[in-house]
Amino acid sequence: MTQPWTFVFAVLFTLIGQRTFSQKLTISGTVRDAMSGELLIGASVGDSISGTGVHTNAYGFFSIEVPSPDHYLKVGYVGYLPVYLKNLSKLSFPLEIKLSQANNLNEIYVRENKVLGSPIGSLSIPIERIKAMPALLGEVDVLKALSFTPGVSTGTEGSAGLYIRGGTPDQNLILLDEVPVYNVMHLGGFFSVFNPNSLKSVDLYKGAFPARYGGRLASVIDLTMKDGNNQKFGGEVGLGLLNQKLTLEGPIIKNKASFIISGRVSTLGLTSLLSLRKRPGSGTGEDRVYRFYDLNAKFNYQINKTDQVYASIYNGYDRFKYAEWNTNNGKETESAVGNNWGNTTATVRYNKVFSQKLFARFALLYSKYTSEFTNNVEDKDVNEQSSFYRNTNAGVTDWGGKIQFDYFPANQLSVKFGLDATRHSFSPFVTKSNYNGLFDNTKEGQLPAYQLEFYVDGDIALTPQIRLNTGLRYSLYKVSGRAFYNPEPRLGINWSLPGNWSLKAGYSVMNQYLHLLTNNGFGFGYDAWLPSTDKVAPSRADQLSVGLYKTFPVSGWELSLEVYTKRMKNLIDYPDGTNFTGLLADSWDAIVIKNGIGRGKGMELMIGKNMGRFKGSFAYTLSKSERKFAGINEDSWYPMKYDRRHNLSLTAGYMIGKKWTLNTTFVYQTGHTVTLPEAAVLTGNGSAPKFIYNNRNNGRMPSFHRLDIGAVRSLTTARKRKAELSIGLYNAYNRNNPLYLDLKIQRSNSDFKPTEIGIKQVSFLPVLPYIGYTLKF
Incomplete structure (x- = not known):
């Protein structure tokens, strides 16, 4: 029987072989912002006579064939004035086209990627729109902006973790300049580590994934950092x-080399430092200290028109410490627990244009994530001092390389093919301690794993109206002498219909070789990434989706409707009460519940307007996501924790004159599931009853909804510098959204005996005003 990916290769290479050898003229080059020199991703280059066109790739490069030098090309990008190219035969290879920003630069909007060749379930959000959204205490966030699109929801109040089409946050592949970022949360999840000021583009894939992406089941979020202004400081x-x-x-060198450095430091941390005071001679107390920072930097050098080098880094860290202390007559005792976690990533890339039709990229990648749980006890006296500590670290370090070629044999066909190689080094619960009886396993704790992946992606125009996205990814994963081999076919079709309608469909298979263990006990961000083993197989998912789209070019309205069905296998779960920060008697892969399966389905609707003074979007998702494990719920299906049947969001912006912009967001979500006790056993000694749990996720939280409003005022300083003042309200009508449910025992007033179990909702974030000021120079 012929395998489906064999058909993919047959179609792809047959079309390559059918390319004619006519005397068509090939035009290629890059498209940049004239003011900053930034490469523009997704700029359109079209032949107005033949009606064919292409778009620039992730590095601003394009290649297009024209039937005759008499034709002319139009180069355009949203918010920029178009450029027309004539006398094509006299142009030198490769071109460097610079576009100037139009007067309507302030028009910002959420736009779905409507390029005919783009896969179903892909969308982009302009950074300007993200910055305009109201946010928690004024801190705009990339990942939370994505939660206002269909099929994407958040966890608890304030969380930046994304649950996409029935997946969990660890099933999202999040790339920053092509490097995976393992933990994307600051402040325990209230906002992400990605600084919008350092970013150029944000792309989300949740449907038919291009074959160049792999390693996760739910989505791909691809973030690209700015290159830096090569014209002025x-x-x-x-x-x-x-x-x-x-x-x-x-x-650094005008028109050739540039840099960008962007950093953030927590105000909370500075406040803690300023408020520290000397402890009194006697008494007890508590200290809580939380700090974070992140730093992005990127450098690039254009060697010549065909060669360019990039280097980018990110470093961010969070520190949380809770201490209890006691002082008495000069003797002081302190016990403290804490969480420290952070990421470091680095990318070095070399781009080479080999010919009018062949573009290549070579990259070296580094990513390190560490998550540390600390426990310290100190006794200080006038004559002696003793200190005990236990540090448990769970981290992962990646070294890797990527090679990709973009080949453009004809306007009707573009091909991407390449190789990804990664060496992982896992540190599962590495413990160092000077407590008696505890061991130091820092040397034995390293677990290496090797990953090698080949892929080919084809974008084929079968007719002017029908375009095929097809590809295959083949992965090899090796750990502890065990090897896994998995093919991942991808197939998508885009059909342009009359009246600005289009129909898209896609099918994809994804594998995930990593598993995330999250501590159910103490902590903000203590978790551990671990590889598949002979006991825990890689997770696998397949997804089928179909979508219908409509655009109204004159008014700027857009409409999309997508439906999907998804199945997963080899999922893991944890026994209730599992705490992975302790020293485990058994290995993690012997403790977790294995071989679970999952299923999900949904319908996603989005209506958006992107022209005029009023812009906004309406998104609605109707979905269902379930899990099934042997030994849980009598082996029957049950809803996953963050299954939300209804998810509705609204974003709106309105420009008042040239100075003020009003923005608002509203979200409504069905409450996520919780496991509630069905009974309690009374004890005869008067102690608290023991709860009896039966079915997993048998209850639901109250519905979640929130309104945020904000306004941005454009200012000009006395020195003619641009500035912005942002004000607003988070949770404007003070909704008590649930953070968790607390179980309380109701007792009789007469004999104080337990009578019933009460459930109390605990909320966290009330209405919060914010103000922010930005000065540009």
């Missing part, structure tokens, strides 16, 4: 309630 300073920000960018 500038930057901006941001002052807010949560953190302070500074961004600097400018040319």
Whole structure:
């Protein structure tokens, strides 16, 4: 029987072989912003006579064939004035086209990627729109902006973790300049580590994934950092309630080399430092200290028109410490627990244009994530001092390389093919301690794993109206002498219909070789990434989706409707009460519940408007996501924790004159599931009853809904510098959204005997005003 991926290769290479050898003229080059020199991703290059066109790739490169030098090309990008190219035969290879921003630059909107060749379930959000959204204490966030699109929801109040089409946050592949970021949360999840000031583009894939992406089941979030202005020096300073920000960018060599550096530091941490005071001679107390920072930097050098080098880094860290102390007559005792976690990533890339039709990229990648749980006890006296500690670290370090070629044999066909190789080094619960009886396993704790993946992606125009996205990814994963081999076919079709309608469909298979263990006990961010083993197989998912789309070019309205069905296998779960921070008697893969299966289905509707003074979007998702494990719920299906039947969101912006912009967001979600006790056993000694649990996720939280409003005022300083003042309200009507449910025992007033179990909702974030100021220079 012929395998489906064999058909993919047959179609792809047959079309390559059918390319004619006519005397068509090939035009290629890059498209940049004239003011900053930034490469523009997704700029359109079209032949107005033949009606064919292409778009620039992730590095601003394009290649297009024209039947005759007499034709002319139009180069355009949203918010920029178009450029027309004539006398094509006299142009030199490769071109460097610069577009100037139009006067309507302030028009910002959420737009779905409507390029005919783009896969179903893909969308982009302009960074300007993200910055305009009201947010928690004024801290705009990339991942939370994605939660206002269909099929994407958040966890608990304030969380930046994304649950996409029935998946969990660890099933999202999040890339920053092509490097995976393992933990994307600051402040325990209230906002992400991605600084919008350092980003150029944000792309989400949740449907038919291109074959160049792999390793996760739910989605791919691809973030690209800015290159830096290669024309003039500038930057901006941001002052807010949560953190302070500074961004600097400018040319190193004008028109050839540039840099950008962007950093944030927590205001909370500075406040803690300023409020520290000397402890009194006697008494007890508590200290809580939380700090975070992140830093992005990128440098690039254009060697010549065909060669360019990039280097980018990210470093961010969170520290949380809770201490209890006691002082008495000069003797002091302190016990403290804490969480420290952070990421470091680095990318070095070399781009080479080999010919009019062949573009190549070579990259070296580094990613390190560490998650540490600390426990310390100190006794200080006048004559002696003793200290005991236990540090448990769970981290992962990646070294890798990527090679990708973009080949453009004809306007009707573009091919991407390449190789990804990664060496993982896992540190599962590495413990170092000077407590008696505890061992130091820092040397034995390293677990290496190797990953090698080949892929080919084809974008084929079968007719002017029908385009095929097809590809295959083949992965090899090796750990502890065990090897896994998995093919991942991908197939998508896009059919352009009359009246600006289009129909899309896609099918994809994804494998995930990593598993995330999250501590159910103490902590903000203590978790551990671990590889598949001979006991825990890789997770696998397949998804089928179909969508219908309509655009109204004159008014700027857009409509999309997608439906999907998804199945997963080899999922894991944890026994109730599992705490992975302790020293485990058994290995983790012997403790977790294995071989679970999952299923999900949903319908996603989005209506958006992106022209005029009023812009906004309406998104609605109707979905269902379930899990099934042997030994749980009598082997029957049960809803996953963050299964939300209804998810509705609204974003709106309105420009008042040239100075003010009003923005609002509203979200409604069905409450997520919880496991509630069905009974309690009374004890004869008067102690608290023991709860009896039966079915997993048998209850639901109250519904979640929230309105945020904000306004942005454009200012000009006395020195003619641009500035912005942002004000607003988070949770404007003070909704008591549930954070968790607390079980209380109701007792009789007469004999104090237990009578019933009460459930109390605990809320966290009330109405919160915010103010922020940004100065650009």
